[in-house]
Amino acid sequence: MQRLKTDLLVIGAGSGGLSVAAGAAQMGADVVLLERGEMGGDCLNYGCVPSKALIASAGRAHGMAGAGPFGVASVAPQVDYAAAQAHVAETISRIAPMDSQERFEGFGVRVIREHGRFISKTEVQAGEHVVTARRIVVAAGSSPFVPPIPGLSEVPFLTNETLWQLRERPAHLLVIGGGPIGLEMAQAHRRLGCEVTVIEAERALGREDPELAAIVLEDLRAEGVTILEETQAAAVRGRDGALEVETVGGRVLRGTHLLVAVGRRANLDGLDLEKAGIDTTRSGIAVDEGLRTSNRRVYAIGDIAGGAQFTHVAGYHAGLVVRNALFGLPVRVKPQILPRATYTAPELAQVGLTEAEARAKYGDRLEVVRFPYQHNDRAIALRQTTGLLKVMVVKGRPVGASIAGAQAGELIGTWALALSAGLRMSDLAGMVVPYPTIGELNKRVAGTYFSPRLFENETVKRIVRLVQRWLP
Numbered sequence: 446m447q448r449l450k451t452d453l454l455v456i457g458a459g460s461g462g463l464s465v466a467a468g469a470a471q472m473g474a475d476v477v478l479l480e481r482g483e484m485g486g487d488c489l490n491y492g493c494v495p496s497k498a499l500i501a502s503a504g505r506a507h508g509m510a511g512a513g514p515f516g517v518a519s520v521a522p523q524v525d526y527a528a529a530q531a532h533v534a535e536t537i538s539r540i541a542p543m544d545s546q547e548r549f550e551g552f553g554v555r556v557i558r559e560h561g562r563f564i565s566k567t568e569v570q571a572g573e574h575v576v577t578a579r580r581i582v583v584a585a586g587s588s589p590f591v592p593p594i595p596g597l598s599e600v601p602f603l604t605n606e607t608l609w610q611l612r613e614r615p616a617h618l619l620v621i622g623g624g625p626i627g628l629e630m631a632q633a634h635r636r637l638g639c640e641v642t643v644i645e646a647e648r649a650l651g652r653e654d655p656e657l658a659a660i661v662l663e664d665l666r667a668e669g670v671t672i673l674e675e676t677q678a679a680a681v682r683g684r685d686g687a688l689e690v691e692t693v694g695g696r697v698l699r700g701t702h703l704l705v706a707v708g709r710r711a712n713l714d715g716l717d718l719e720k721a722g723i724d725t726t727r728s729g730i731a732v733d734e735g736l737r738t739s740n741r742r743v744y745a746i747g748d749i750a751g752g753a754q755f756t757h758v759a760g761y762h763a764g765l766v767v768r769n770a771l772f773g774l775p776v777r778v779k780p781q782i783l784p785r786a787t788y789t790a791p792e793l794a795q796v797g798l799t800e801a802e803a804r805a806k807y808g809d810r811l812e813v814v815r816f817p818y819q820h821n822d823r824a825i826a827l828r829q830t831t832g833l834l835k836v837m838v839v840k841g842r843p844v845g846a847s848i849a850g851a852q853a854g855e856l857i858g859t860w861a862l863a864l865s866a867g868l869r870m871s872d873l874a875g876m877v878v879p880y881p882t883i884g885e886l887n888k889r890v891a892g893t894y895f896s897p898r899l900f901e902n903e904t905v906k907r908i909v910r911l912v913q914r915w916l917p
């Protein structure tokens with residue numbers, strides 16, 4: 446057994462753990478990083494990166510099939526699914542050096558490729574090593590939740606961990622779960638030429654503003670994705686290439702492949718958290734608003750901390766923990782400034798409160814301003830006029846923004862800045878944005894907040910008339 450002492454021990458080399466390790470080591474701390482699987486974690490190997498790469502292939506195919514209105518002959522795309530998956534693999538391998546063991550060792554991080562488990566409040570065992578650390582960061586992430594649906598364990602099914610190994614195109618992909626994973630992959634596969642049926646127990650994209658989710662779902666359905674809502678999968682049977690999902694209502698859906706995307710489960714197993722006095726909740730490790738666990742020397746960040754599960758959230762957590770662990774500065778997570786985006790086409794993005802949440806919190810003080818994509822010149826040129834921006838405003842300041850439409854994931858960044866910097870609607874309305882861009886939508890929706898105040902206001906009109914009389 447080899448004993449090591451360090452300032453900071455990080456468990457998990459995914460989005461959160463890598464950011465902590467890189468930041469802390471480059472600022473002079475002695476850092477040990479444990480990783481039992483692939484460097485880069487879920488996002489690089491099984492999540493964000495492969496899914497967005499496959500979505501890019503699907504977008505190309507869709508563009509070819511829909512080129513006619515632009516004056517370019519539409520063609521039925523000849524999809525080579527294995528080649529699309531090769532594009533996915535190449536994308537991962539092009540990004541992988543950023544997350545590699547070599548790069549992190551270059552920062553001075555000691556990387557140990559072992560599973561870590563607590564053996565006391567300050568010690569973690571990893572293979573032949575026992576690491577004692579002043580501070581420990583648990584960034585062990587999450588895994589696909591596999592629900593206890595009768596028959597599921599007896600049939601071959603895919604998750605976000607295995608989908609990328611598939612080389613033959615599914616003739617008919619059944620997807621259980623209509624959340625972001627289910628719908629991003631459903632649309633991508635439909636565009637790559639598969640039949641796709643999504644089976645969703647409640648409402649698809651159920652966490653999102655229903656008005657905006659409906660815009661996305663309508664387009665997916667128009668592309669031929671079958672989305673069954675309020676339809677719970679009750680049993681699964683069959684074999685490779687011939688699978689059946691029976692719903693609670695007794696309906697039987699048949700397909701060739703099955704993707705299970707019903708949420709995530711925190712990777713708590715095998716960490717022996719009780720040996721370190723670390724409490725858990727149903728969704729992960731219990732943390733306070735500064736991401737500290739019930740063991741004050743240990744932090745939990747990213748997916749395992751049980752909150753919003755996104756790479757940028759894990760990165761944000763990492764920045765807070767580095768500040769607190771290295772400099773002792775007080776930190777506090779601000780959930781209201783964390784954006785999210787679902788990369789269907791059209792995209793769906795949110796930051797801060799949805800309309801319903803804002804209404805519940807602010808009642809009559811809430812004003813909701815709206816602007817449709819159909820009045821954006823660039824969207825018209827691109828034939829991407831399906832979409833809507835909604836901004837929730839209280840006393841001249843945005844408290845939330847919801848966007849469905851092309852590039853919603855890009856547009857939401859401006860509102861994330863507005864919320865984190867406490868900007869006013871006048872700041873957004875006053876910015877100058879290049880014409881013609883989709884980004885103009887952000888300025889226009891802010892302008893909509895002021896239009897009735899300026900254009901339907903008798904006092905303004907009287908002042909203008911008065912000033913005009915006196916001007917030379």
Ligand SMILES: Cc1cc2nc3c(=O)[nH]c(=O)nc-3n(C[C@H](O)[C@H](O)[C@H](O)COP(=O)(O)OP(=O)(O)OC[C@H]3O[C@@H](n4cnc5c(N)ncnc54)[C@H](O)[C@@H]3O)c2cc1C
Nearest residue numbers: 457459460461481486487492493561586747748754755756
């Ligand atoms: C299909 C899919 C698409 C997604 N798309 C997006 C997206 O577009 N945008 C976005 O922001 N987010 C997306 N996400 C979510 C994003 O991937 C996660 O939120 C992010 O990876 C969480 O980072 P993390 O550091 O908490 O965990 P992870 O990245 O999962 O890293 C945890 C690491 O810890 C390791 N580990 C676990 N236990 C131990 C142990 N005991 N000892 C040693 N090592 C251990 C694991 O092997 C893993 O490498 C997607 C997720 C999925 C599944």
Ligand SMILES: NC(=O)c1ccc[n+]([C@@H]2O[C@H](COP(=O)([O-])OP(=O)(O)OC[C@H]3O[C@@H](n4cnc5c(N)ncnc54)[C@H](O)[C@@H]3O)[C@@H](O)[C@H]2O)c1
Nearest residue numbers: 622623624625626644645646677678706707708754786787
């Ligand atoms: N673009 C992105 O940023 C992105 C993309 C993919 C995933 N993610 C992250 O990964 C997380 C997990 O995504 P997800 O889509 O797996 O989970 P989710 O929890 O968002 O959605 C799962 C859906 O499955 C449904 N469901 C559960 N059991 C069912 C059953 N028996 N039959 C039918 N439907 C059932 C639920 O009602 C829910 O709508 C997301 O919340 C997000 O944090 C992010």
